[in-house]
Amino acid sequence: MATLKHINSKNADYGAAEQYLLFEHDEFTMKPVLDETGRLIPREDYRLSTLNCGGEDFAVACMRANLRYGKNQRREDVKSHHYIISFDPRDGPDNGLTVDRAQELGEKFFAEHFPGHQALVCTHPDGHNHSGNIHVHIVINSLRIEEVPFLPYMDRPADTKAGCKHRCTDAALRYFKSEVMEMCHREGLYQIDLLNGSKNRVTDREYWAQKKGQAALDKQNAPMIAGGITPRQTKFETNKEKLRQTIRAALSAANSFEDFSSLLLREGVTVNESRGRLSYLTPDRTKPITARKLGDDFDRAAVFAVLEQNAARAAEKAAAIPEYPRHGKTGIQPTKTPQTAPEQDGVQRLVDIEQKMAEGKGRGYERWATMHNLKQMAATLNVYQEHGFTSPEQLEAAVDTAYQEMRQTSGELKALETKLQGKKELQQQVLAYAKTKPARDGLKAQKSEKARAAYRQANESDFIIAEAAARYFKAHGITKLPARKALQAEIEQLVSKKSGLYNTYHEQRQRFKELQTVKRNIDQILRREEPRRRKEQSHER
Numbered sequence: 372m373a374t375l376k377h378i379n380s381k382n383a384d385y386g387a388a389e390q391y392l393l394f395e396h397d398e399f400t401m402k403p404v405l406d407e408t409g410r411l412i413p414r415e416d417y418r419l420s421t422l423n424c425g426g427e428d429f430a431v432a433c434m435r436a437n438l439r440y441g442k443n444q445r446r447e448d449v450k451s452h453h454y455i456i457s458f459d460p461r462d463g464p465d466n467g468l469t470v471d472r473a474q475e476l477g478e479k480f481f482a483e484h485f486p487g488h489q490a491l492v493c494t495h496p497d498g499h500n501h502s503g504n505i506h507v508h509i510v511i512n513s514l515r516i517e518e519v520p521f522l523p524y525m526d527r528p529a530d531t532k533a534g535c536k537h538r539c540t541d542a543a544l545r546y547f548k549s550e551v552m553e554m555c556h557r558e559g560l561y562q563i564d565l566l567n568g569s570k571n572r573v574t575d576r577e578y579w580a581q582k583k584g585q586a587a588l589d590k591q592n593a594p595m596i597a598g599g600i601t602p603r604q605t606k607f608e609t610n611k612e613k614l615r616q617t618i619r620a621a622l623s624a625a626n627s628f629e630d631f632s633s634l635l636l637r638e639g640v641t642v643n644e645s646r647g648r649l650s651y652l653t654p655d656r657t658k659p660i661t662a663r664k665l666g667d668d669f670d671r672a673a674v675f676a677v678l679e680q681n682a683a684r685a686a687e688k689a690a691a692i693p694e695y696p697r698h699g700k701t702g703i704q705p706t707k708t709p710q711t712a713p714e715q716d717g718v719q720r721l722v723d724i725e726q727k728m729a730e731g732k733g734r735g736y737e738r739w740a741t742m743h744n745l746k747q748m749a750a751t752l753n754v755y756q757e758h759g760f761t762s763p764e765q766l767e768a769a770v771d772t773a774y775q776e777m778r779q780t781s782g783e784l785k786a787l788e789t790k791l792q793g794k795k796e797l798q799q800q801v802l803a804y805a806k807t808k809p810a811r812d813g814l815k816a817q818k819s820e821k822a823r824a825a826y827r828q829a830n831e832s833d834f835i836i837a838e839a840a841a842r843y844f845k846a847h848g849i850t851k852l853p854a855r856k857a858l859q860a861e862i863e864q865l866v867s868k869k870s871g872l873y874n875t876y877h878e879q880r881q882r883f884k885e886l887q888t889v890k891r892n893i894d895q896i897l898r899r900e901e902p903r904r905r906k907e908q909s910h911e912r
Contacts, residue, residue: 373462373562375551377539378453379513381446385430388451388510392419392493399583418474418494422481423516432489433512440534442514449513452537456480456551457506459561466560468505470496476554477507484524484547485509487517488537513537521802523859531806546859549866556873564870566863567667573611574664581609611665614640614653618669626682631674647671717881718750718888719743721895751892754885763893770890773883780876787872791865797847798858804840805855807833 380388394411395404404412424432433451437443443450456477462468474494481492488511496505513536521531524543529535548565555562573581584607592602608616621634632642639654649671650659662670722740732740760766810833817823827834844852 373456373458373551373555373560375544375548375565376455376457377544377547378455379449379539380451380453381449383443383446383450385433385451385512386428388453389429389491392417392491392495392508392510399579399586414495416470416496418470420474420478420492422478422490422492423487424489429489429491429510433514436489436512436514436516440514440516442534442536443512449536451513452511452539454509454511454547455506456509457504458555460503462560463503463505466558468558468560470494470505473505473507476558477509480507480550480554481509481511484522484550485511485537487515487519487533488512489514489516511537521806523798523802523855523862526855528809542856542859545863549863552866552870556869562870562873564867566867577609577611581607581612584609610653610655611660614651614660615665615669618651618665622674622677623681625678626685627678628675631678644671649674718754718885718892719747720888721747721892723895747892748896751889754889755893758886763890763897766886766890766893770883770886773879773886777876777879777883780872780879784869784872784876787865787869791862791869794858794862794865797849797853798855798862800840800843801852801855801858803836804844804852807837807840810834811837 382388390403390411391401392414394413396402397404406412421429427435442448458468458473474492477492477494481490490512491508491510493508493510494505495508497503515533515535515537518533519531524540524546525531526540526542530538545566552562552565554560588604588607592605595602617635617638617640621631621638625631625634635642635651641652641659643650643652643659649662649669651662651665651669652659662674667673721744724737724740724744727740728737755766758766758769760769810830813830814823814826814834817826844850
C-alpha cells in the first residue's frame with residue numbers, strides 16, 4: 372500500500388535536500404556515506420526532475436525567490452516541505468510499477484497539488500531498509516512564486532497568492548492522503564485506507580528505536596553466533612510493542628473491563644479511562660501512553676468490542692452450546708493488508724499436453740507439463756475439499772455466485788466513483804466561485820453603470836469563471852452552496868468507502884478466478900476420464 376509522509380525543514384541550505392536525494396546516506400545518522408577517499412558515493416539508481424526553477428539549480432532558484440519576496444530570512448522559518456510517497460513493494464512484480472512510472476506519478480502529483488512552487492521530484496527504486504519499495508520524494512520551496520487557483524486544501528486567500536508560503540495543516544495532509552489513495556486506485560496499485568488510522572500505529576521515533584535496537588542486538592549476538600551458541604534473544608522489541616503484546620494477552624483472557632484491568636495490573640500496567648479514551652501507564656513511566664499512540668486496536672471502542680465478544684463466547688460455553696473450533700488467536704490481532712492481486716502460488720490451469728505436443732513441444736516440456744499437472748491437480752482437489760463441494764454442480768453454482776457478487780461490488784464501486792467524481796466537480800466549481808468573490812464584491816461597490824461596465828471589463832476573466840460556475844449550479848439545481856470544509860469531509864468519506872470497496876472487489880475477483888480455474892481443471896479431468904468410463908461400460912455389457 373502507498374503511504375504519505377510529510378517533513379518540514381528549517382534548514383536554509385537547499386542544496387542539502389538535493390545532496391540527500393543524489394548520494395548515499397546512513398539510514399541511522401542520516402549523514403552522507405563517504406568512500407575511502409572521503410568523497411560522496413552517488414546512489415546507484417534514481418530519477419530526478421527540477422521543476423519551476425527557470426533552468427537554474429534548485430538551491431539557487433529558491434534563494435533568489437526568497438530574496439525577491441523577502442521571505443525565509445529568519446532561522447525559525449520553515450524553508451522547505453518534503454513529501455514522500457512510498458509504494459507497496461508488491462506493486463513492482465504484481466502491478467508493473469517501474470521507477471519511470473513512479474516518477475511520472477510524482478511529477479503529476481506535484482503539478483496538481485503544489486502549483487507555483489519550485490521543486491525537486493526524485494524517485495528511488497528501494498527503501499532505506501532494502502524493503503524493495505519504490506518511493507517518490509517531492510521537495511518544495513515553502514515560498515510560492517506564482518498565483519495559483521484555489522485548491523481544496525486551502526482555507527484562506529493568501530494560500531493562492533505569489534509571495535506567500537505553503538502550509539501543511541492537518542486538513543491539508545488528510546486531503547493529500549485521500550489523493551494518494553485515489554491515485555493508487557486509478558493506477559491499479561495496492562492501497563489501504565490512510566484516513567481512518569491503523570491497527571498498530573508506529574511513529575517515526577518508535578520505528579527508528581526498533582531499527583537501532585535491532586542493529587545493536589545483532590552486533591551483540593554476533594560473537595555468540597560465530598561460536599555456535601544460540602542467543603536467547605534475536606528480535607528487539609520496543610517498550611510500546613511489549614505493551615501492545617501485554618494488552619493483547621490480557622484482552623484475550625478477559626470477559627469484562629474489570630477483568631481486563633486486573634490482568635494488566637498483574638503485569639504492572641494501569642489502564643485509565645477518561646473522557647471516553649483509554650491510556651496505559653507502565654511501571655517505568657510517569658506519564659501514561661494514550662491508546663491513540665499505540666493504534667486503533669487499543670482504543671475504548673475496540674477494547675469493549677472484544678470484551679463483549681469474549682463475554683458472549685463464555686455465556687455460550689456455560690449454556691453448553693456446541694461451537695465450531697476457532698482458527699487463530701482471540702482478542703485483538705494485527706490485521707494484514709488485504710491482497711488485491713492474484714497470488715503467484717494459487718491454483719493454475721492444467722496444461723493440455725497432447726495439444727502442446729502436437730504443436731511441436733519437446734520431451735523436456737512434456738516432463739515439465741506432467742509434473743505441473745500433478746501439482747495443480749492436487750491444488751485443485753485441496754480447494755475443492757476446503758470449500759466442501761460434493762459435486763460439480765455445487766462448484767458451478769459457487770462460480771456463478773462468486774461472479775454475481777463480483778459484478779454487484781463492481782456496480783457499487785462504479786456508482787460510488789460516479790458520485791465521487793460529481794462531488795469533486797462540484798468542489799472545483801465552489802472553489803472557483805469563491806476565488807471570484809473579491810471581484811464580485813468590487814462590482815457591487817461601483818456607483819454608476821459606466822463604472823460597473825469598466826470594472827467588469829477590467830476583471831473580465833473573474834466574471835467569466837463566476838458566470839460559468841453559476842450556470843453549473845443552476846443546471847444541477849443547487850440553490851445554496853455547501854461549505855467547503857463539509858464538502859471536503861464528504862469527499863474523504865467517499866474515498867475511504869471506495870478504498871474498502873476497491874479491496875473487496877479485488878478479493879472477490881481473486882475468489883472467482885480461483886473457483887473458475889478449479890472448475891476448468893475438473894472439467895478437463897472429467898473429459899479425459901470420459902473415454903475410459905465409456906470403455907469400461909462397453910466391457911461390462
